[in-house]
Amino acid sequence: MxxxxxxxxxxxxxxxxxxxxxxxxxxxxxxxxxxxxxxxxxxxxxxxxxxxxxxxxxxxxxxxxxxxxxxxxxxxxxxxxxxxxxxxxxxxxxxxxxxxxxSGSKSRFKKKYEEIQARKRSGKKEFYKKVKDKRKKGKF
Known part of the structure; x- marks a missing residue:
């Protein structure tokens, strides 16, 4: 047993x-x-x-x-x-x-990526470069 x-x-x-x-x-x-x-x-x-x-x-x-x-x-x-x-x-x-x-999703992803990158660049060097360019042109 x-x-x-x-x-x-x-x-x-x-x-x-x-x-x-x-x-x-x-x-x-x-x-x-x-x-x-x-x-x-x-x-x-x-x-x-x-x-x-x-x-x-x-x-x-x-x-x-x-x-x-x-x-x-x-x-x-x-x-x-x-x-x-x-x-x-x-x-x-x-x-x-x-x-x-x-192709439809590719174009949408690319557009979204560019929007995000533009938002990220807005407060850094890119923003300051735009300000300097406006000063040079006399528009600021």
Missing amino acids: RVDDPVKLEKSKKENEEKTAGPNWYNMPATAITPEIKRDLQMIKLRNVLDPHKHFKGDDWKGKIPKYFQMGTVIEGPTEFYSARMNKKDRKKSIVDEILSS
Whole structure:
């Protein structure tokens, strides 16, 4: 007859539970977080900034990256028409690459970046240079 230590059993059970999301989530394993996955998750978190006209439901991450999640690729069904599908050359490896490749978002990001840079320069050397130029022209 063999008697197992209940403390050891409980400890091993807890370790197994931490490795997966549990039976309610079909024992989904914890995903190893690489820099690419981390960047994709940040893009998902900041999707409100990407398109200000769309409204997304807020996330409940509370500043932490989720431990249990899965990422995949969308595969078109055989019933979808070829014209509705995405071309292979338009498909990118990650969400970040896909967002940066679209021309609409590129122009918006560039415009926003220039606005931020103009605000940052307003009180420093650039502002003083403008004042000096106005003095030289006699307009100040």
